[in-house]
Structure formats: C-alpha cells, structure tokens
Amino acid sequence: MNSIRHRRRTVPAVLGVPALVAVLITATGCSSADDSARAAVPDPGAKVTELCRNLDRTLPSKVDGLDRRDPEPASALTAGWGDPAIILRCGVGRPAEMSDPEADGVEIDGVGWLLQKRPDGSFRFTTTLRRAYVEVTLPKDRTGDGMSPLVDLAPAVKKAIPEGIAS
Secondary structure, three states: OOOOOOOOEEEOOOOOOHHHHHHHHOOOOOOOOOOOOEOOOOOOOHHHHHHHHHHHHHOOOEEOOEEEOOOEOOOOOEEEEOOOOEEEEEOOOOOHHHHOOOOEEEEEOOEEEEEEEOOOOOEEEEEEOEOOOEEEEEOHHHHHHOOHHHHHHHHHHHHHOOEOOOO
16 A cells, blocks of 8 residues: 655644634735636546546535535536635546655545645645545635635545545
C-alpha cells in the first residue's frame, strides 16, 4: 500500500476555528464579473466515475448556506454552490503536492483534505486516502467562512467515496 505523508491538522466540525479561519481570511478580495461558473470535467476511469455519480446523488442542496448551482458544462462529476461558486470536481488526478511531506492538510469529520492556497487567493482542497480524489475550490470571496463548506460536504464524501487509495 502506498503511503501518503503530509502534515495533517485535525479540525473539529465547528465554524470559527481560529487559526485556519485567520489563514483563510487573508485571502479575501473581489470576484470576477463572470455570470456563470465553469469547471473542467474530469475524465476518470469507469470505477471512479461510478463513485463520483454516487457522490453526486448524495451531495447536499446547500453548502455554507448557498444553494446548489452547478457549473457548465453540466456533469455528474462537477457541482457548485453560490455565486461566486464553491466548485466540487470528482475524479480529478492526484495532486503532486500529496507527495510533499511538508504539505498542509486538515481532517474534517473523518475526511482528510490536502490544503492548497492558490495564487489568485482561492483555496483548493483535495481528499486524501479515498478511492477517488474529490477537489473543492473556495473562491477568494468565500474563504472568510473557514472550513464550513467542507463540514457540509464531508458526510456525502464519507458515504459515497470509500476509504482507500485512488487508482
């Protein structure tokens, strides 16, 4: 079994976790004027696609109090909430940063996530130790709410994507 090592912080499933919220608040700013969210649709194999379809059926209608508004093009492998949208993509490739023992990670309600701050001020979280990689992107305008979107998504991920190593 392959071993993925990175620094991991356990985050309780409550809003307002001071240290992480402070990190995320530093990424506030203005959003683009784009009227509709777009997301590249992943192209995983058949087994992962089926897991992702199961995830799509279990995703909540609201995340962080925001209504579901799926991005274009429509796909069971992508989902979105709000405007600017919190975007979920299922079946993405393994991020190279997962091989970095110094990479930041969090665990929320039993789901591990690799945390990546992006140059545009947004954050990308990718599940770890699951049979499919699930990526959630928080736009910079949504980072002030800390980890609450991941708290809302964790039950669906736990139900639909079994623990293990994605292939």
